[in-house]
Amino acid sequence: xxxxxxxxxxxxxxxxxxxxxxxxxxxxxxxxxxxxxxxxxxxxxxxxxxxxxxxxxxxxxxxxxxxxxxxxxxxxxxxxxxxxxxxxxxxxxxxxxxxxxxxxxxxxxxxxxxxxxxxxxxxxxxxxxxxxxxxxxxxxxxxxxxxxxxxxxxxxxxxxxxxxxxxxxxxxxxxxxxxxxxxxxxxxxxxxxxxxxxxxxxxxxxxxxxxxxxxxxxxxxxxxxxxxxxxxxxxxxxxxxxxxxxxxxxxxxxxxxxxxxxxxxxxxxxxxxxxxxxxxxxxxxxxxxxxxxxxxxxxxxxxxxxxxxxxxxxxxxxxxxxxxxxxxxxxxxxxxxxxxxxxxxxxxxxxxxxxxxxxxxxxxxxxxxxxxxxxxxxxxxxxxxxxxxxxxxxxxxxxxxxxxxxxxxxxxxxxxxxxxxxxxxxxxxxxxxxxxxxxxxxxxxxxxxxxxxxxxxxxxxxxxxxxxxxxxxxxxxxxxxxxxxxxxxxxxxxxxxxxxxxxxxxxxxxxxxxxxxxxxxxxxxxxxxxxxxxxxxxxxxxxxxxxxxxxxxxxxxxxxxxxxxxxxxxxxxxxxxxxxxxxxxxxxxxxxxxxxxxxxxxxxxxxxxxxxxxxxxxxxxxxxxxxxxxxxxxxxxxxx
Amino acid sequence: xxxxxxxxxxxxxxxxxxxxxxxxxxxxxxxxxxxxxxxxxxxxxxxxxxxxxxxxxxxxxxxxxxxxxxxxxxxxxxxxxxxxxxxxxxxxxxxxxxxxxxxxxxxxxxxxxxxxxxxxxxxxxxxxxxxxxxxxxxxxxxxxxxxxxxxxxxxxxxxxxxxxxxxxxxxxxxxxxxxxxxxxxxxxxxxxxxxxxxxxxxxxxxxxxxxxxxxxxxxxxxxxxxxxxxxxxxxxxxxxxxxxxxxxxxxxxxxxxxxxxxxxxxxxxxxxxxxxxxxxxxxxxxxxxxxxxxxxxxxxxxxxxxxxxxxxxxxxxxxxxxxxxxxxxxxxxxxxxxxxxxxxxxxxxxxxxxxx
Numbered sequence: 001x002x003x004x005x006x007x008x009x010x011x012x013x014x015x016x017x018x019x020x021x022x023x024x025x026x027x028x029x030x031x032x033x034x035x036x037x038x039x040x041x042x043x044x045x046x047x048x049x050x051x052x053x054x055x056x057x058x059x060x061x062x063x064x065x066x067x068x069x070x071x072x073x074x075x076x077x078x079x080x081x082x083x084x085x086x087x088x089x090x091x092x093x094x095x096x097x098x099x100x101x102x103x104x105x106x107x108x109x110x111x112x113x114x115x116x117x118x119x120x121x122x123x124x125x126x127x128x129x130x131x132x133x134x135x136x137x138x139x140x141x142x143x144x145x146x147x148x149x150x151x152x153x154x155x156x157x158x159x160x161x162x163x164x165x166x167x168x169x170x171x172x173x174x175x176x177x178x179x180x181x182x183x184x185x186x187x188x189x190x191x192x193x194x195x196x197x198x199x200x201x202x203x204x205x206x207x208x209x210x211x212x213x214x215x216x217x218x219x220x221x222x223x224x225x226x227x228x229x230x231x232x233x234x235x236x237x238x239x240x241x242x243x244x245x246x247x248x249x250x251x252x253x254x255x256x257x258x259x260x261x262x263x264x265x266x267x268x269x270x271x272x273x274x275x276x277x278x279x280x281x282x283x284x285x286x287x288x289x290x291x292x293x294x295x296x297x298x299x300x301x302x303x304x305x306x307x308x309x310x311x312x313x314x315x316x317x318x319x320x321x322x323x324x325x326x327x328x329x330x331x332x333x334x335x336x337x338x339x340x341x342x343x344x345x346x347x348x349x350x351x352x353x354x355x356x357x358x359x360x361x362x363x364x365x366x367x368x369x370x371x372x373x374x375x376x377x378x379x380x381x382x383x384x385x386x387x388x389x390x391x392x393x394x395x396x397x398x399x400x401x402x403x404x405x406x407x408x409x410x411x412x413x414x415x416x417x418x419x420x421x422x423x424x425x426x427x428x429x430x431x432x433x434x435x436x437x438x439x440x441x442x443x444x445x446x447x448x449x450x451x452x453x454x455x456x457x458x459x460x461x462x463x464x465x466x467x468x469x470x471x472x473x474x475x476x477x478x479x480x481x482x483x484x485x486x487x488x489x490x491x492x493x494x495x496x497x498x499x500x501x502x503x504x505x506x507x508x509x510x511x512x513x514x515x516x517x518x519x520x521x522x523x524x525x526x527x528x529x530x531x532x533x534x535x536x537x538x539x540x541x542x543x544x545x546x547x548x549x550x551x552x553x554x555x556x557x558x559x560x561x562x563x564x565x566x567x568x569x570x571x572x573x574x575x576x577x578x579x580x581x582x583x584x585x586x587x588x589x590x591x592x593x594x595x596x597x598x599x600x601x602x603x604x605x606x607x608x609x610x611x612x613x614x615x616x617x618x619x620x621x622x623x624x625x626x627x628x629x630x631x632x633x634x635x636x637x638x639x640x
Numbered sequence: 641x642x643x644x645x646x647x648x649x650x651x652x653x654x655x656x657x658x659x660x661x662x663x664x665x666x667x668x669x670x671x672x673x674x675x676x677x678x679x680x681x682x683x684x685x686x687x688x689x690x691x692x693x694x695x696x697x698x699x700x701x702x703x704x705x706x707x708x709x710x711x712x713x714x715x716x717x718x719x720x721x722x723x724x725x726x727x728x729x730x731x732x733x734x735x736x737x738x739x740x741x742x743x744x745x746x747x748x749x750x751x752x753x754x755x756x757x758x759x760x761x762x763x764x765x766x767x768x769x770x771x772x773x774x775x776x777x778x779x780x781x782x783x784x785x786x787x788x789x790x791x792x793x794x795x796x797x798x799x800x801x802x803x804x805x806x807x808x809x810x811x812x813x814x815x816x817x818x819x820x821x822x823x824x825x826x827x828x829x830x831x832x833x834x835x836x837x838x839x840x841x842x843x844x845x846x847x848x849x850x851x852x853x854x855x856x857x858x859x860x861x862x863x864x865x866x867x868x869x870x871x872x873x874x875x876x877x878x879x880x881x882x883x884x885x886x887x888x889x890x891x892x893x894x895x896x897x898x899x900x901x902x903x904x905x906x907x908x909x910x911x912x913x914x915x916x917x918x919x920x921x922x923x924x925x926x927x928x929x930x931x932x933x934x935x936x937x938x939x940x941x942x943x944x945x946x947x948x949x950x951x952x953x954x955x956x957x958x959x960x961x962x963x964x965x966x967x968x969x970x971x972x973x974x975x976x977x978x979x980x981x982x983x984x985x986x987x988x989x990x991x992x993x994x995x996x
Binding site for chain 1: 646651674676677678687688691692695699702703706707709710713714717718719723726727728729730731732733734737738741742745746749750752753756757759760763764811815816817819821823826827828829830832833834835837850852853854855856857858859860861862863967969
């Protein structure tokens with residue numbers, strides 16, 4: 001038993017988390033005694049410190065830092081014989097593992113856990129909104145529900161699940177044996193459950209959970225009860241996880257492509273994650289800093305956002321949206337990549353306008369940093385900035401339009417396989433078009449002034465994030481399910497899932513446009529009698545939407561346990577991840593593959609994307625992985 | 641069916657054009673027919689509603705275009721029995737097409753933005769003889785102030801505006817961010833602590849219209865509503881004159897030494913003390929002339945109650961909740977924000993007048 005607490009693992013993790021709490025008490029007691037503050041043990045101070053130290057203790061106990069600690073202190077590091085790679089039972093997923101395929105599954109399953117938690121909160125909100133007045137929850141709980149709903153689904157579902165899917169398939173797609181920094185990869189994953197648990201634990205905080213929205217506008221967030229710091233600090237862990245993963249992807253993509261895999265031979269999913277990672281690395285520090293400033297205002301009496309102390313309230317919104325608008329693209333570009341993969345394979349045609357597809361991603365990255373203040377048209381900021389922000393916001397629809405038209409042209413005259421991944425991809429194209437259109441409407445300042453902070457915004461964001469991002473997530477999970485689990489999902493249940501989701505999604509969020517323009521504000525626990533009918537209908541539809549997700553859950557769990565065995569390449573796809581067994585061998589490729597053509601050459605007679613047999617590769621695997629193979633030169637030429 | 645028969649199939653462009661045109665026409669007709677907005681009550685409403693019509697005209701065909709291509713592709717090009725090994729034609733792109741679908745959306749979007757700019761300048765333009773109204777948001781009520789030349793401003797918990805008179809709102813917040821919105825006027829702006837935000841409207845229809853807080857401001861955000869009344873200029877002047885008389889009389893008394901030494905319950909109730917939110921911002925009380933319905937009507941709920949009950953209701957509001965109202969909305973900090981003298985005065989005042 002003692003041994004369990006001494007070695008890395010869950011037991012030691014919880015023990016060290018408790019140490020973190022104890023250490024917080026000690027530090028606060030020492031400092032407050034030193035400054036002669038009364039009381040010596042201040043509950044708030046201890047809590048806020050413990051929210052940092054306890055998760056850190058958990059991570060240390062779990063062993064994610066062990067290698068670095070040993071190396072830094074000159075101790076003998078654990079031998080890297082890769083014996084920990086792969087997972088042999090479900091228990092292995094609860095351990096620190098550096099195998100990108102194990103981490104990918106850890107990410108996806110964890111994210112779906114939070115998807116169902118966040119969805120459950122949405123059901124509770126809709127139950128409350130079924131009728132005007134107050135029925136199930138009080139205003140504080142309601143404000144907490146929508147705040148945690150948004151935070152969990154953004155920071156613990158959409159952003160990380162894309163990272164998880166890419167974690168699994170991206171190294172395979174570029175012919176690499178793993179990510180560039182496997183230990184950093186493990187750390188990135190384990191920070192996520194920490195962030196999620198912090199956010200959910202906020203409901204047990206005195207005064208209830210954080211209730212100032214996922215936007216946490218100051219000064220509301222500065223004066224809110226203690227639950228707020230669970231968000232403030234939880235976001236730090238989620239953000240650090242994002243940044244570390246993005247760096248990992250960037251280095252992996254730049255240095256670990258197989259010989260012959262030039263930038264313009266990369267599958268578009270790789271391009272999409274390259275672009276997303278650029279966004280994450282540049283933007284995420286801004287939300288981290290915005291929340292630190294809230295924390296300093298709250299706990300240390302700083303005046304960043306306190307107007308009576310010469311602070312500036314609007315500054316919070318500028319810093320927050322400088323991250324949170326690019327975050328919309330962080331939540332969208334990987335989905336663009338997934339849909340590009342699926343549409344080419346399922347239409348049996350090359351991607352139409354491949355280079356423009358890649359360039360439009362980069363255009364969105366650049367333009368994405370120039371539009372943030374369109375969230376602030378009614379915030380009271382200086383008037384002149386509105387017009388340039390309107391124009392950039394409208395113009396960002398151009399590269400997005402290029403992508404949609406190119407997808408349509410890719411399908412045109414193809415041989416369409418209308419199975420579940422393809423249905424979700426097509427559902428995405430139509431629903432995301434609607435979300436994009438309402439996005440352009442919101443760029444138009446006179447309209448935005450009227451509908452800001454109404455249900456029209458709620459409708460728009462759900463068309464973009466549910467009809468957009470979540471549909472691509474479903475598409476991607478179905479598409480790579482055979483590769484990740486080695487089994488096939490149930491196609492009939494998949495189609496049932498698509499149609500129930502597609503219909504109830506529209507029935508839930510479509511009417512919100514109307515009640516928004518009619519004047520119903522968002523984030524309200526109670527509303528005027530005139531919207532009672534629509535809200536009841538929306539609530540009933542949202543329950544069906546919730547049930548449709550259960551079809552998905554059942555299909556995934558049952559198929560993973562007992563679905564028919566999947567072939568290596570059930571979709572007849574050309575990209576490299578389908579050229580190895582399902583699931584792939586522990587080190588992905590027996591020999592580093594050589595890439596000799598584009599990734600989507602469907603219909604081109606005799607076209608080959610990658611050659612798997614090691615015969616043509618002159619240099620040993622270790623050397624090519626570091627970019628000294630012949631292909632790396634080819635790719636360097638291409639980039640010039 | 642094999643590759644050759646697929647190649648011979650004619651592209652259904654004409655059918656798609658017809659279906660697309662019909663669907664666009666139906667979509668636009670439906671979009672224009674739906675009653676999207678509450679009836680406008682300011683000159684700003686018509687140009688802003690027209691923007692939405694233009695947006696319907698320009699966006700329905702875009703959605704129809706995408707949907708028609710998706711649906712026709714699914715219909716014409718879906719896999720048929722015997723085609724399991726078949727691939728589509730290896731088309732990699734078409735530069736002319738790609739230029740077109742980059743350029744046309746860009747032109748349309750720039751045109752929309754230019755139009756929006758013109759409308760924005762129109763609805764925000766300064767008007768001669770604007771009347772100034774100071775709007776103050778606090779958790780969870782709005783108060784209005786009408787500056788009077790050479791006198792104290794007239795204060796009110798209800799927004800009165802004369803029809804046809806251009807108004808400029810100067811919006812402030814005392815605690816957190818709120819958003820001052822009268823949907824019938826269409827315009828809105830955040831009330832931001834530390835700065836004054838502004839906008840203009842010219843009411844052009846008499847009636848009562850809801851005032852809504854549109855920015856999440858805490859527990860009572862959903863009930864931070866009141867009423868705007870647009871009345872004839874003559875009615876407005878009469879209302880203003882009526883409000884001016886007692887307000888000035890009170891201000892004279894409030895400035896006196898005696899009043900400063902001994903807090904006046906009625907003033908505390910109607911105006912607060914700077915730190916404590918005015919009770920009258922949310923509660924109706926005939927004696928103080930307040931009419932807000934955010935919180936319970938004190939003439940009803942306090943009638944016949946003793947001072948202990950009233951004191952508890954102020955410092956610990958959640959202990960006794962009036963049916964139909966929610967716990968946790970009334971601030972719980974009156975014990976801190978009112979001095980004990982002020983609390984005594986307020987309790988005495990309420991015990992004397994409520995329900996009488």
